[in-house]
Amino acid sequence: MxxxxxxxxxxxxxxxxxxxxxxxxxxxxxxxxxxxxxxxxxxxxxxxxxxxxxxxxxxxxxxxxxxxxxxxxxxxxxxxxxxxxxxxxxxxxxxxxxxxxxxxxxxxxxxxxxxxxxxxxxxxxxxxxxxxxxxxxxxxxxxxxxxILFMKFDKRLALFLLNEISRNNSNIVYLTHDQIAKHLSSAREVVSRMLSYFAKEGLIKLSRGEITIVNETGLEKFS
Amino acid sequence: MxxxxxxxxxxxxxxxxxxxxxxxxxxxxxxxxxxxxxxxxxxxxxxxxxxxxxxxxxxxxxxxxxxxxxxxxxxxxxxxxxxxxxxxxxxxxxxxxxxxxxxxxxxxxxxxxxxxxxxxxxxxxxxxxxxxxxxxxxxxxxxxxxxILFMKFDKRLALFLLNEISRNNSNIVYLTHDQIAKHLSSAREVVSRMLSYFAKEGLIKLSRGEITIVNETGLEKFS
Known part of the structure; x- marks a missing residue:
């Protein structure tokens, strides 16, 4: 009861x-x-x-x-x-x-x-x-x-990261590449490659088990 | 009225x-x-x-x-x-x-x-x-x-052809490869390649604008 x-x-x-x-x-x-x-x-x-x-x-x-x-x-x-x-x-x-x-x-x-x-x-x-x-x-x-069917992967990943930081009220996303791949129905390798690209562009910083969004506006351009 | x-x-x-x-x-x-x-x-x-x-x-x-x-x-x-x-x-x-x-x-x-x-x-x-x-x-x-997301393409195409002949009560499918590609959210080339494969296996016969199913049981094995 x-x-x-x-x-x-x-x-x-x-x-x-x-x-x-x-x-x-x-x-x-x-x-x-x-x-x-x-x-x-x-x-x-x-x-x-x-x-x-x-x-x-x-x-x-x-x-x-x-x-x-x-x-x-x-x-x-x-x-x-x-x-x-x-x-x-x-x-x-x-x-x-x-x-x-x-x-x-x-x-x-x-x-x-x-x-x-x-x-x-x-x-x-x-x-x-x-x-x-x-x-x-x-x-x-x-x-x-x-x-999943229509959007390009850079757009999907950028949108996912932006949703995460807005959802958690923090600019750090505590997810592994594998977890993100599951969320986006993709493969870990694809996620890692695109995250490295975003990092090289100065949009995010990567460390073990976490991703810090350092340039939200830049990321929004992809989404 | x-x-x-x-x-x-x-x-x-x-x-x-x-x-x-x-x-x-x-x-x-x-x-x-x-x-x-x-x-x-x-x-x-x-x-x-x-x-x-x-x-x-x-x-x-x-x-x-x-x-x-x-x-x-x-x-x-x-x-x-x-x-x-x-x-x-x-x-x-x-x-x-x-x-x-x-x-x-x-x-x-x-x-x-x-x-x-x-x-x-x-x-x-x-x-x-x-x-x-x-x-x-x-x-x-x-x-x-x-x-779309999980099935292998041979399975999807075989299932599509079987559905078509059952729907139309005829063993001929009057669709171009391009039309089939649209139905299956695929590319014409992918459809053509798989249809040629089915034809080589003796499951279907291809002619302009139509596909004749000659071995339904064989096709069912894929689906």
Whole structure:
């Protein structure tokens, strides 16, 4: 059983809360847990349908995985975001599976998929909430697809670094070349080569496990 | 004003029809046209929001277009299918644009987006219909993305040819190598090389503007 502060989060995030009968509100509350994921992969869409996540702290990466182990990051979720793609078993119309990974230790509310599904099947507002959340992620995925398929790699890498420093409020990016390659669905060698180029241009400084952005304006010219 | 047979199509395809007041049914009927598109591009998401399409005959290709003119086919729509991505201005949560092209002369019912949007804003069933249709296409796009990003080209081309002959009920594919390249987001040279390989393996026969599948089982081994 979750506590009042978490019930308050549910009632804010689930925009259809006012359209629920009391017993359905209780049903959701009784089948929501407050849990923490350690850094690392924890969800494989092919086998799991853990439920709807509401992210309280930390961040998650949602990605595709190929048979030979290649990863494509589709989008990320952070505090306040909702993940419905960790409950694709609820949806009639969604037939693909994604994987989730906690990027840091992350606290979430997790709503049981069967309970949510039961409520959505009789409450159109709850069902519509699910599909609208999915549509948001559709937009995220289309943006990523556009990036991967159409954009030149210097542009993508520059944009990625700029996003990172703005996201973290710091001009240092603590990621290895290999990690960046995974984020950009590229190879480590390609990332290293382009980073060396940026470094030679005086846009960034490279040291072990970190990249310091020294000329943001210069980097923006690429993006 | 559309005729009774078209109203009957609307009432079947729009699964929320029974949940509409009479005046809203009339509003939709009054703002739906029966129209024919000639073969070719007719819709650019960046500028247009023509409305919701219900395909009566023919087929459409929905694709992304890069700044430098490259195309990526996302999915196709055929008789009985509904297209809501030709009305993205209706959606709060969809922020990307696609392009549409009629592959052959195609007849459609076209519902005015402003009228639909007005109805969806006060009728949750109409709104939910939109988002559920969008979710179907989300699945299509994810499938395509998986294909493009992860699959080896021989597999993709074999699968494409098999899909074409099953779709057209004929073992001849009337497409140029350039057209196939566009469908598969590849280059003409790559397509030609792989087709020659398939021909040498005795799976297909090549002649000007057409490809005859002579060994379907053999092709299936690649796909």
């Amino acid at each position: 979750i506590q009042d502060d978490n019930i308050s989060i549910l009632s804010q995030v689930l925009t259809f809360w006012d359209k629920l009968e009391s017993k359905d509100k209780n049903l959701i509350v009784d089948h929501t847990i407050n849990t923490t994921y350690q850094q690392g992969n924890f969800y494989s869409g092919e086998n799991d349908c853990i439920g709807i996540l509401i992210i309280k702290s930390g961040s998650f990466r949602i990605y595709l995985l190929s048979e030979d182990g290649r990863e494509i990051t589709l989008f990320r979720l952070e505090k306040g975001d909702i993940c419905v793609l960790s409950a694709t078993c609820i949806f009639e119309n969604i037939t693909f599976d994604v994987n989730l990974s906690a990027e840091v230790e992350s606290e979430v509310l997790l709503i049981n998929p069967k309970v949510f599904s039961k409520i959505a099947s009789k409450n159109i507002y709850a069902e519509n909430f699910l599909y609208k959340e999915a549509a948001k992620r559709f937009s995220d995925v289309m943006w990523t697809m556009d990036q | 559309i005729q009774d047979d078209n109203i009957s199509i609307l009432s079947q395809v729009l699964t929320f029809w029974d949940k509409l007041e009479s005046k809203d049914k009339n509003l939709i009927v009054d703002h739906t046209i029966n129209t024919t598109y000639q073969q070719g591009n007719f819709y650019s998401g960046e500028n247009d929001c023509i409305g919701i399409l219900i395909i009566k005959s023919g087929s459409f290709r929905i694709y992304l277009l890069s700044e430098d003119g490259r195309e990526i086919t996302l999915f196709r729509l055929e008789k009985g299918d509904i297209c809501v991505l030709s009305a993205t201005c209706i959606f709060e949560n969809i922020t990307f644009d696609v392009n549409l092209s009629a592959e052959v002369e195609s007849e459609v019912l076209l519902i005015n987006p402003k009228v639909f949007s007005k109805i969806a804003s006060k009728n949750i069933y109409a709104e939910n219909f939109l988002y559920k249709e969008a979710a179907k296409r989300f699945s299509d796009v994810m499938w395509t993305m998986d294909q």
